[in-house]
Amino acid sequence: MSILEKTAAAPKVDMPLIENRFALRRKIASTALADIYWADDLYTPTQGEKDHLMLLILATPSIISLPGFAKAWSAVMSRPAPPAAAYPTITDWGNAETHYWFSCPQTQGSLLSEYLHELDKHKLTPDQALQMTAAISHALNNVQAGAFGYFEPGATLHLEASYVLLNAPLVKVMHLLLRQQTGVRAPLALHSPWLSPSVAIGDLPVTEDDSFSLASLYQMLVGQQLPYGQESTLTALAHGTSATIYPKFKTETRELLSQALSLQRNQRPENPEALIKGLGRKNHRKLLLPLAVLAAVGVVVYASYHLVSKFNGLLNEPTTTTQTATSANPATPEAPKPPAQVNKTDQVTPATDTLSLVNETTLPTPEPLTTSASSTVTPNTDEVTVPPTAPQAITQAELATATPATTSTTATNTPSATETNPETTAATNPEASSTTTVAQQTPVAETNPSNGATDVTPLILKATAAFNTNQNTGNTETLNLLRQVWSIDRQNPNARALLNQVIAQQQQQTESHLNLTRLTEAKQSLAQTDDLIREFNLTDRIEEQVRLENQIEIHEREAKEAAELIQQAQAALKRGNLSKEDGADNASAHLNKLMFMLPNHPKGRELLNELVQMRQTQIKRDLERNRLTRAGSALEETSRLIRKYRLTSQTKAQNSLEQDYRQAIEVQQAQTAPSQTPDTEAETNLVVTEQETPEQPVMIVPPPVEGERYVTPNDDLTVLNPQPPTTEPAIEQVVIPEVTVQNPEPAPRPVDARPIRRPQPAPRPRSEEIEIEGGPAQVEVPEQTSPPVSIQPTIIEQTIEQTQPIVTQTEELPAEVALPAPPATAIDAGIINNQGILDAQIITTPLTEEEIPDSERK
Known part of the structure; x- marks a missing residue:
C-alpha cells in the first residue's frame, strides 16, 4: 500500500492549518532538516468530496533559527529548479510566522524509510543492496554537484525506477548559508543516525560525509541494523560508541565498512564512488562463483552425454544383413546422420534406414550401395516382413494409429530435426523398402523430452562460445541461441545469467557512446537494451538502465545548450565582440561557458582558435599604432586562453607578438629618456664654466x-x-x-657679515x-x-x-x-x-x- 492509500484510509484529525490553505492530515517522516506531511490543499478545487492531497515539507526550527536563513531561503526558492530527475517538483512555497514550507505534487511511491521498515526480516542480498546504494549515489550527484551531506531515508521518495530527494531545496539553502557565514558560527546540533557528526554540528559537507551516509544505508539494507543504533551520531560521538558492523559480512567488507562508518572524516573513503567500487570488488568472487559452478556442471553434462552415446554404440554393435526386398520406390542409400535431440512433442521422421533382424549373427558392415549396384524390382514382387519383438509390436501398434499430423517431419534449426527412429519407421511406413542396412538403437533417456537440462546445455555452451567470440561484433548469434533455450526452459539459470551479461555489455557500449558524446548511437544501443529487457522480462539491470536514460537526457540538454552557446559565440565573432571590453555579449564569455560545460568540445576549440587569431590581429594593429597599453592587456588575455585550453597552434604567433611588444616598450623608454635627462641635470647639477657664466x-x-x-x-x-x-x-x-x-x-647669510651693496662700478x-x-x-x-x-x-x-x-x-x-x-x-x-x-x-x-x-x- 502506498503512502497516499494509507493517508486516504486514515481518519481525519484536527491539525493546524498552514497559511489557512494546507490542512495537515498525517506526519509521515521527521528528519534533521524537515518534517514531511500529507496535507489537503484547500485552495485547489476538486471534484466531489475527495481531498486534494499533496506533500508538504516544513523546515525544522533548528535550522530556521540560524542567522541569515530567511535571506538564503528566498534566494534559493526564487531561482528556477534545476533540471534533475531527483529534484522535487515544487508547486508553491512560502513562509508564515515560524513555518517555512513548500509543497510537492508527488503522490506515488513510498518513503525509503517505510520501504526499509517493510523489509523487516526479508533482507536484501549484497548485490541488490549495492545496486540500490549506487542508484541513490547517482541521485545525490544529479541534484548537488560535489557533496550532498544530508541524505536521510525519511526524506527520500522511493519510486519504481528512481528516487526523489525531498529535502534537496533545504540542502541548497544550508550550503548557501554555510558558505556565507564568517567569523563566529552559530551553534547547530542536528540529531540523526544518518548524518556525519561534522555535518550535524554545522560544518560544510564534503564527499566523505556522503560515504558515511551511504555506508549506513548499505548495512541497513543487508543487515537490518544501523551502525550506531537509533541514537544520533552526535550522541555516539559524545559517548565514544563504536560502530557495529553486520557480522555476516566478509572480512574485507567489514574492514571497508568500518573505515566508511568512522566518526572521523579522514578515515573514510574519499567519495561514494570509491566506497561502491570497493564493495563491488569485495563481492566479485561471490558473483563469479555461481557462473563458474554452472559452467563446470554444463561441461560435465556435455562430456557425459558424449561418453554415454559412445558407450551405447559399442554395446549395440550394428548388424548387417543383405535381404532382397521389393518396394514401390527403389531404395536409395543415404549417409548416416549424426544423432540429435527431440523436441518436447513426439516427432517422427520418414524412414531413411532399414530395420535389422533381431538375434541375427553379426556380419561385417557392407560397402555403401551405389546407384548402379542397386537392384531394380517391380512393385508386384512379394514383400518380406520381419516379425518384431513384443515391445516393438506394441510401439508399432501405437504409432500405426497416429495421425499423419503427428507422424510428419517437423523441421527445426537444431540438428535434432534430422534424427530418425528405426522402430517407428516400419510402423509408419509398412510399404517401405525391406533392404536392411546398419541401424543403431537410440537410448530412451536421450529421447525423453522431460529432461530439459540435457536438451538446452549444448545450446547454452554454444551461446557462451558465441558471446565470448563476438563481443566486439555483436550478439545476434548469441541471442538467437538464447531464444531457442528460452522457448524450451524459461527458468534456466544459465540462460538468465548469460542474458544479463549480454544486457550488461550493451549498457557498457551505451556508456562508451555517451563518453564519446555520440548521442545517436547511445540512444540506439539503449533502445536495443530496453527491447531485450522487455522481451525476456529481466529486471536485474533495470537500475542501470534508468541511470543511462537520465544521463542521455542530461547529455541532450547539454548538447542543446552547447549549440545555443556556439551560435551566440559565432554571432559575437562576426560583430567583432571578442572580449569583455566589447560588452557582456562577447565571444570570450560564451566560449568560456561552453568549455567549462564540455571541455573537449571540437567546435568550441575551433572557435577558440579563431578568437585568439582575431585578438592577435588586433594586437598587431595596436602595436603599429603605438597603443601599447591596449596591446599589453590583449596579449595577457590571449596568453591565458592559450595556456588554459592548450591552443598550441597559436603559440608561435603569440611569442612573436610578445617580442614585438617588448621591443616597442624599449623604444618608447629610449625616446622618453633624452627629454627627461636635461631636466634632471638642471635640477640636481650646476656646472659653472667660464663660457656659461x-x-x-x-x-x-x-x-x-x-x-x-x-x-x-x-x-x-x-x-x-x-x-x-x-x-x-x-x-x-x-x-x-x-x-x-x-x-x-x-x-x-653669516651673522657677522656686513650688508652687501651693489654699487655701480x-x-x-x-x-x-x-x-x-x-x-x-x-x-x-x-x-x-x-x-x-x-x-x-x-x-x-x-x-x-x-x-x-x-x-x-x-x-x-x-x-x-x-x-x-x-x-x-x-x-x-x-x-x-x-x-x-x-x-x-x-x-x-x-x-x-x-x-x-x-x-x-x-
Missing part, C-alpha cells in the same frame, strides 16, 4: 709663496719674502672645475692704474652686479650670483650660492684699479719693462 665674479687667492703679493680692497700691497724675479714666464692656465650642487638652496681712469710685474697674483673678474666680499688672507670665498635660471628649470635658483673655491690661476700681469682689484680682462699682452712703474720695480 662670463659675468660671474671669481676671486682667486693662491697660497703664499716666495715673492708673491696679496692684494686687498684697500690697495695695500705687501711684499713677503722678497726674492729676485724669475725669468721664466708663467704658464697661462685658467682652470675652472665643474662644481656640482645637489638641491641648491639659498645659503644662509666707477670708470677706470688710465692715470690711476697701477701696473705690477711679477709672478702669480690675485685675480678677480669684476662684475657690475657682484656684491663686495670681505677677503681674509687665509680664507677663500667664492660667490656666484645667479642672474637668470636654467632654461629647463621651472624654479629660480637663489641669488647667492657659496661654492668651494677653485684653485688659483696664474697670469703674467694685470692692472690694479682704484678699488685695489687686479683687472685681467684688459690685459692682452704682458707689460714691457718700460711700462712698469718705478714703484713696482724691484
Whole structure:
C-alpha cells in the first residue's frame, strides 16, 4: 500500500492549518532538516468530496533559527529548479510566522524509510543492496554537484525506477548559508543516525560525509541494523560508541565498512564512488562463483552425454544383413546422420534406414550401395516382413494409429530435426523398402523430452562460445541461441545469467557512446537494451538502465545548450565582440561557458582558435599604432586562453607578438629618456664654466709663496719674502672645475657679515692704474652686479650670483650660492684699479719693462 492509500484510509484529525490553505492530515517522516506531511490543499478545487492531497515539507526550527536563513531561503526558492530527475517538483512555497514550507505534487511511491521498515526480516542480498546504494549515489550527484551531506531515508521518495530527494531545496539553502557565514558560527546540533557528526554540528559537507551516509544505508539494507543504533551520531560521538558492523559480512567488507562508518572524516573513503567500487570488488568472487559452478556442471553434462552415446554404440554393435526386398520406390542409400535431440512433442521422421533382424549373427558392415549396384524390382514382387519383438509390436501398434499430423517431419534449426527412429519407421511406413542396412538403437533417456537440462546445455555452451567470440561484433548469434533455450526452459539459470551479461555489455557500449558524446548511437544501443529487457522480462539491470536514460537526457540538454552557446559565440565573432571590453555579449564569455560545460568540445576549440587569431590581429594593429597599453592587456588575455585550453597552434604567433611588444616598450623608454635627462641635470647639477657664466665674479687667492703679493680692497700691497724675479714666464692656465650642487638652496647669510651693496662700478681712469710685474697674483673678474666680499688672507670665498635660471628649470635658483673655491690661476700681469682689484680682462699682452712703474720695480 502506498503512502497516499494509507493517508486516504486514515481518519481525519484536527491539525493546524498552514497559511489557512494546507490542512495537515498525517506526519509521515521527521528528519534533521524537515518534517514531511500529507496535507489537503484547500485552495485547489476538486471534484466531489475527495481531498486534494499533496506533500508538504516544513523546515525544522533548528535550522530556521540560524542567522541569515530567511535571506538564503528566498534566494534559493526564487531561482528556477534545476533540471534533475531527483529534484522535487515544487508547486508553491512560502513562509508564515515560524513555518517555512513548500509543497510537492508527488503522490506515488513510498518513503525509503517505510520501504526499509517493510523489509523487516526479508533482507536484501549484497548485490541488490549495492545496486540500490549506487542508484541513490547517482541521485545525490544529479541534484548537488560535489557533496550532498544530508541524505536521510525519511526524506527520500522511493519510486519504481528512481528516487526523489525531498529535502534537496533545504540542502541548497544550508550550503548557501554555510558558505556565507564568517567569523563566529552559530551553534547547530542536528540529531540523526544518518548524518556525519561534522555535518550535524554545522560544518560544510564534503564527499566523505556522503560515504558515511551511504555506508549506513548499505548495512541497513543487508543487515537490518544501523551502525550506531537509533541514537544520533552526535550522541555516539559524545559517548565514544563504536560502530557495529553486520557480522555476516566478509572480512574485507567489514574492514571497508568500518573505515566508511568512522566518526572521523579522514578515515573514510574519499567519495561514494570509491566506497561502491570497493564493495563491488569485495563481492566479485561471490558473483563469479555461481557462473563458474554452472559452467563446470554444463561441461560435465556435455562430456557425459558424449561418453554415454559412445558407450551405447559399442554395446549395440550394428548388424548387417543383405535381404532382397521389393518396394514401390527403389531404395536409395543415404549417409548416416549424426544423432540429435527431440523436441518436447513426439516427432517422427520418414524412414531413411532399414530395420535389422533381431538375434541375427553379426556380419561385417557392407560397402555403401551405389546407384548402379542397386537392384531394380517391380512393385508386384512379394514383400518380406520381419516379425518384431513384443515391445516393438506394441510401439508399432501405437504409432500405426497416429495421425499423419503427428507422424510428419517437423523441421527445426537444431540438428535434432534430422534424427530418425528405426522402430517407428516400419510402423509408419509398412510399404517401405525391406533392404536392411546398419541401424543403431537410440537410448530412451536421450529421447525423453522431460529432461530439459540435457536438451538446452549444448545450446547454452554454444551461446557462451558465441558471446565470448563476438563481443566486439555483436550478439545476434548469441541471442538467437538464447531464444531457442528460452522457448524450451524459461527458468534456466544459465540462460538468465548469460542474458544479463549480454544486457550488461550493451549498457557498457551505451556508456562508451555517451563518453564519446555520440548521442545517436547511445540512444540506439539503449533502445536495443530496453527491447531485450522487455522481451525476456529481466529486471536485474533495470537500475542501470534508468541511470543511462537520465544521463542521455542530461547529455541532450547539454548538447542543446552547447549549440545555443556556439551560435551566440559565432554571432559575437562576426560583430567583432571578442572580449569583455566589447560588452557582456562577447565571444570570450560564451566560449568560456561552453568549455567549462564540455571541455573537449571540437567546435568550441575551433572557435577558440579563431578568437585568439582575431585578438592577435588586433594586437598587431595596436602595436603599429603605438597603443601599447591596449596591446599589453590583449596579449595577457590571449596568453591565458592559450595556456588554459592548450591552443598550441597559436603559440608561435603569440611569442612573436610578445617580442614585438617588448621591443616597442624599449623604444618608447629610449625616446622618453633624452627629454627627461636635461631636466634632471638642471635640477640636481650646476656646472659653472667660464663660457656659461662670463659675468660671474671669481676671486682667486693662491697660497703664499716666495715673492708673491696679496692684494686687498684697500690697495695695500705687501711684499713677503722678497726674492729676485724669475725669468721664466708663467704658464697661462685658467682652470675652472665643474662644481656640482645637489638641491641648491639659498645659503644662509653669516651673522657677522656686513650688508652687501651693489654699487655701480666707477670708470677706470688710465692715470690711476697701477701696473705690477711679477709672478702669480690675485685675480678677480669684476662684475657690475657682484656684491663686495670681505677677503681674509687665509680664507677663500667664492660667490656666484645667479642672474637668470636654467632654461629647463621651472624654479629660480637663489641669488647667492657659496661654492668651494677653485684653485688659483696664474697670469703674467694685470692692472690694479682704484678699488685695489687686479683687472685681467684688459690685459692682452704682458707689460714691457718700460711700462712698469718705478714703484713696482724691484
